[in-house]
Amino acid sequence: MKPRADIGIFGGSGFYTLFEGMDEVTIDTPYGPPSERVAVGEIGGRRVAFLPRHGKHHQYPPHRINYRANLWVMKELGVNRLLGPCAAGSLQPGVKPGDFVLCDQFVDRTWGREDTFYNGPVTAHISSADPYCPELREVAWQCMDRLGLSGHRQGTVVVIQGPRFSTRAESRWFSQMGWEVINMTQYPEVVLARELGMCYLNISLITDYDVGLEGRPDISPVSHEEVLRVFQANNDRLRTLLQEVIRSLPDNRHCACAETARQAVAG
Numbered sequence: 001m002k003p004r005a006d007i008g009i010f011g012g013s014g015f016y017t018l019f020e021g022m023d024e025v026t027i028d029t030p031y032g033p034p035s036e037r038v039a040v041g042e043i044g045g046r047r048v049a050f051l052p053r054h055g056k057h058h059q060y061p062p063h064r065i066n067y068r069a070n071l072w073v074m075k076e077l078g079v080n081r082l083l084g085p086c087a088a089g090s091l092q093p094g095v096k097p098g099d100f101v102l103c104d105q106f107v108d109r110t111w112g113r114e115d116t117f118y119n120g121p122v123t124a125h126i127s128s129a130d131p132y133c134p135e136l137r138e139v140a141w142q143c144m145d146r147l148g149l150s151g152h153r154q155g156t157v158v159v160i161q162g163p164r165f166s167t168r169a170e171s172r173w174f175s176q177m178g179w180e181v182i183n184m185t186q187y188p189e190v191v192l193a194r195e196l197g198m199c200y201l202n203i204s205l206i207t208d209y210d211v212g213l214e215g216r217p218d219i220s221p222v223s224h225e226e227v228l229r230v231f232q233a234n235n236d237r238l239r240t241l242l243q244e245v246i247r248s249l250p251d252n253r254h255c256a257c258a259e260t261a262r263q264a265v266a267g
Contacts (some may be wrong), residue, residue, distance in 0.1 A: 002027060003040040005049035007246055008079035008198075010070065010086075010189065022050060027076055031068040031114075035060050038073050044247035049077050053185060062162035062184035068114050071192040080253065081136065081199045083245065084190070085238055088157065088183040088204035091175040098234060100144060100151035100241065101181050101204040102137045104130070107158040108187045115188035117195050124195060124264040131190050133199035135255040136245075140201055143244040149237060155180035157204060159187040171210040182210050197261035199253060203241065205234055 003025060022041035027034070039050045051070055054060050074082060088101070095101060118124040141153050158174050160166060162184035166174070174182060181204045193200040 003047075003049075003077065005040050005047040005074075005077045005079050006081065007043075007046055007249070008049045008051070008074040008077070008082045009242065010082065010084045011050065011052040011054075027073045029069040029072040029076070031072055032066055034069040034073045035065060038077070040077065044243060046246050046249070048246065049074060049079055053189070063110070063113065065185065066114075067188050067192055068117060071189070071196060071198075072117075074198070075196050079198065080258070081133075081201075081249065082193050083136075083201050083203065083242060084186070085203040085205065085242065086183055086185055087207045088181045089208050089210040090180070090206045091158070091171070091182055091210050092178075092180050093209075095152060095155070095180050095206055096150070097206050097208055098150065099206045100149055100238075101155040101157075101206065102132075102140050102144075102151070102153055103157045103181060103186070103202040103204055104132050104134075104137060104154040105156040106131060106186050106190065107156060107177075107179060110159055110161045110187050113188055115191060117192065118265075122265065124261075126191065126195050126264040127260055128191060128194070131194060131200070132202055133255050133257050135253065136199050136201035136249075139248050139250075140203065140241070140245050143241060143248055147241060147244060149241060152180065155204070157181040157183050157186050157202065159183055159185070166210060168211050175210070181206070194257065195261060195264070197258040199255060199257045201245070203238070205238055 022039035024037040024039050026037050035055045036052050041048060053065055053070060144151050156179040158179045186202060190200045
């Protein structure tokens with residue numbers, strides 16, 4: 001008998017030891033193996049499942065992650081709320097390294113990723129107008145305020161294909177468009193969660209200024225090692241925030257995420 005969980009967490013870069021003492025289980029999916037065995041345990045009186053989206057040893061670059069399998073595992077465990085912390089770059093001067101951004105919009109610049117569970121004969125046209133759960137974002141914002149954490153209540157994340165980082169020209173374009181955050185994994189993770197009727201919260205931990213930031217020619221190109229260094233330095237703050245969010249979630253959902261998924265399936 002497989003364990004059950006109400007809340008799921010996908011870890012980002014350098015985030016594979018968020019919680020200790022969980023039992024690891026293997027779950028098969030129709031979409032192949034997930035990135036790693038899923039760890040299930042209890043946090044703040046809630047049953048929680050944790051899965052490192054890149055694998056424990058970061059063996060899956062962003063464009064090779066089996067996003068559908070990862071989401072399916074969570075659904076099989078009974079998860080209906082997903083927390084998706086990730087490392088991200090800043091595209092705006094006011095979004096500083098060390099800040100948290102609760103993204104409410106994304107712009108997809110990826111290609112070739114398996115990004116739907118509906119390849120026929122059943123078809124679904126999921127609404128992505130508001131892809132991130134407003135209830136989860138509000139809870140997270142209140143938690144940030146109580147904890148005194150610096151950050152931003154909303155923001156747009158542009159999702160690039162990876163594994164390379166942006167050129168200065170690409171980064172400058174993204175910045176001029178007014179987008180705040182740049183990342184490689186938010187798409188299709190959030191959309192797949194929406195197709196399965198799950199609530200999804202993104203918490204972007206800003207690790208660096210992207211290279212095309214307007215008026216900042218002094219910014220050095222970002223490196224994977226630097227991203228991991230800053231992320232690890234802020235792990236305790238992020239762990240505290242996630243635990244506070246989990247403890248603060250209402251027992252029942254009061255958002256439209258599940259209904260949006262039901263309405264998307266064509267007859």
